[in-house]
Amino acid sequence: MNLSELTIKKARELLDSKQLSAIDLAKYYLKNIEEKNKDLNVYLEVFSDVIKQAEDAQKIINKGEAKELTGIPLAIKDNILIKGRKVSAASKILENYTATYDATVIKKLKEEGAVFLGRTNMDEFAMGGSTENSAFGVTKNPYDLERVAGGSSGGSAVAVAADIAMASLGSDTGGSVREPASFCGVLGLKPTYGSVSRYGLMAMGSSLDVIGPIAKTISDTEIIFNAIKGVDKMDSTSIEMESRILNPESRTIGVPYHLMNQEGISLDVKKNFEESVEKLKNLGFEIINISLPNIDKSLAVYYIIMPAEVSSNMARYDGVKYGLREDGDPSTPLGAGNLLDVYKKTRGKGFGKEVRRRIILGTYVLSTGYYDAYYGKALQVRRIIKDEFAQAFKKVDAILTPTTPSPAFKIGEKSDPLEMYLADIFTVTANIVGCPAISLPSGFAEIDGKKLPLGIQLTVPHMDEDILFNIGKKFLNE
Numbered sequence: 211m212n213l214s215e216l217t218i219k220k221a222r223e224l225l226d227s228k229q230l231s232a233i234d235l236a237k238y239y240l241k242n243i244e245e246k247n248k249d250l251n252v253y254l255e256v257f258s259d260v261i262k263q264a265e266d267a268q269k270i271i272n273k274g275e276a277k278e279l280t281g282i283p284l285a286i287k288d289n290i291l292i293k294g295r296k297v298s299a300a301s302k303i304l305e306n307y308t309a310t311y312d313a314t315v316i317k318k319l320k321e322e323g324a325v326f327l328g329r330t331n332m333d334e335f336a337m338g339g340s341t342e343n344s345a346f347g348v349t350k351n352p353y354d355l356e357r358v359a360g361g362s363s364g365g366s367a368v369a370v371a372a373d374i375a376m377a378s379l380g381s382d383t384g385g386s387v388r389e390p391a392s393f394c395g396v397l398g399l400k401p402t403y404g405s406v407s408r409y410g411l412m413a414m415g416s417s418l419d420v421i422g423p424i425a426k427t428i429s430d431t432e433i434i435f436n437a438i439k440g441v442d443k444m445d446s447t448s449i450e451m452e453s454r455i456l457n458p459e460s461r462t463i464g465v466p467y468h469l470m471n472q473e474g475i476s477l478d479v480k481k482n483f484e485e486s487v488e489k490l491k492n493l494g495f496e497i498i499n500i501s502l503p504n505i506d507k508s509l510a511v512y513y514i515i516m517p518a519e520v521s522s523n524m525a526r527y528d529g530v531k532y533g534l535r536e537d538g539d540p541s542t543p544l545g546a547g548n549l550l551d552v553y554k555k556t557r558g559k560g561f562g563k564e565v566r567r568r569i570i571l572g573t574y575v576l577s578t579g580y581y582d583a584y585y586g587k588a589l590q591v592r593r594i595i596k597d598e599f600a601q602a603f604k605k606v607d608a609i610l611t612p613t614t615p616s617p618a619f620k621i622g623e624k625s626d627p628l629e630m631y632l633a634d635i636f637t638v639t640a641n642i643v644g645c646p647a648i649s650l651p652s653g654f655a656e657i658d659g660k661k662l663p664l665g666i667q668l669t670v671p672h673m674d675e676d677i678l679f680n681i682g683k684k685f686l687n688e
């Protein structure tokens with residue numbers, strides 16, 4: 211049996227009909243991890259009790275009580291808490307930190323009987339788009355080891371793409387599930403803001419963050435999303451998804467063509483995007499040219515609101531409450547216990563460059579005298595962009611763009627932070643407006659003799675994930 215082609219759906223059939231055991235399935239992934247993890251740097255830790263978890267799942271299967279994810283091996287991004295296990299957000303400041311409770315998504319997956327293989331590499335505290343900001347080394351793209359996997363959920367995307375997990379969880383604040391999924395040729399869903407509880411997800415930008423699945427097929431994406439979504443009393447921003455009657459006529463797709471003429475979009479992406487539009491037309495979708503006049507301000511809005519929230523969320527890592535602690539200077543009046551010194555030393559040593567940059571940026575945009583000019587203004591523009599989306603969705607069922615302006619870039623290629631931020635141009639908008647969006651694999655670009663995956667992104671109104679799944683199934687011929 212060729213397990214590399216297994217999806218969650220297919221594995222479920224095999225597990226339930228006893229053609230495959232949860233233990234053999236877990237062993238298959240452990241063997242692949244053993245072979246590939248050294249080169250790819252996907253897992254920061256492979257859990258030592260994977261077989262034990264699989265045995266527990268098998269008992270449930272044997273009793274005939276299996277749920278959709280019982281015995282399914284998953285990889286979890288290193289910013290989602292699993293009780294009793296280490297969780298570091300790929301940061302030195304939390305290097306030896308152990309979670310004291312389960313994130314709500316983990317609780318739900320445990321109730322399903324899923325098997326957790328390990329925790330995956332990421333940009334430190336999810337700040338980045340290439341996994342190069344991890345304190346524990348970069349994750350490599352399986353299509354070309356000289357290129358990035360994308361980020362910040364780079365480990366989670368490569369885990370699925372390189373067949374060292376059946377599916378995974380990532381988190382998406384400005385594209386961190388969709389961008390690496392696109393770079394690695396897999397699917398990544400950023401659900402509606404609030405549809406998945408953030409309890410136990412280390413906060414980055416609290417008004418933007420959402421946990422989402424990375425998988426090989428739409429059906430698998432849907433299965434995980436259904437397992438993790440739902441209102442949660444531990445997250446006051448969580449919402450119950452209204453059951454909506456899907457418009458069977460959901461056949462109109464809006465394309466903001468004006469976005470495609472921006473600088474910095476690679477020819478490969480443009481060509482692939484045109485082909486994808488043609489494919490959708492041939493599938494019977496009506497493609498409408500739409501205008502989102504202020505969408506070009508999304509990136510600026512994001513890079514003000516996000517660091518503002520980052521600067522506040524990072525304040526908790528002070529050397530007192532969690533993780534790393536550096537003593538103060540013994541020669542100061544209060545000696546090594548000088549609190550300010552402890553803060554400075556701990557944060558200076560524990561945080562990487564990009565995290566420090568964002569804390570400084572965020573503190574600046576929130577400071578007296580600049581608050582109105584930056585943070586206040588960004589909130590106003592956020593509102594305008596939201597309104598423009600609401601208007602657009604009166605005319606179309608979904609909005610289509612590429613996921614990224616280029617295929618995966620080379621490791622070390624983008625040394626200027628601004629250049630790196632530009633890679634988020636298509637993805638940040640969905641977080642700004644809170645809408646669900648998905649990245650679907652749409653083909654390949656051939657660069658330096660290597661095939662590099664490309665992706666398209668669909669965005670739909672709040673709580674209309676079903677439209678994403680519906681269009682996605684047609685596009686991917688599922």
Ligand code: GLN
Binds near residue numbers: 361381383385
């Ligand atoms: N690349 C974006 C950033 O650097 C998105 C990060 C994310 O979604 N966590 O902020």
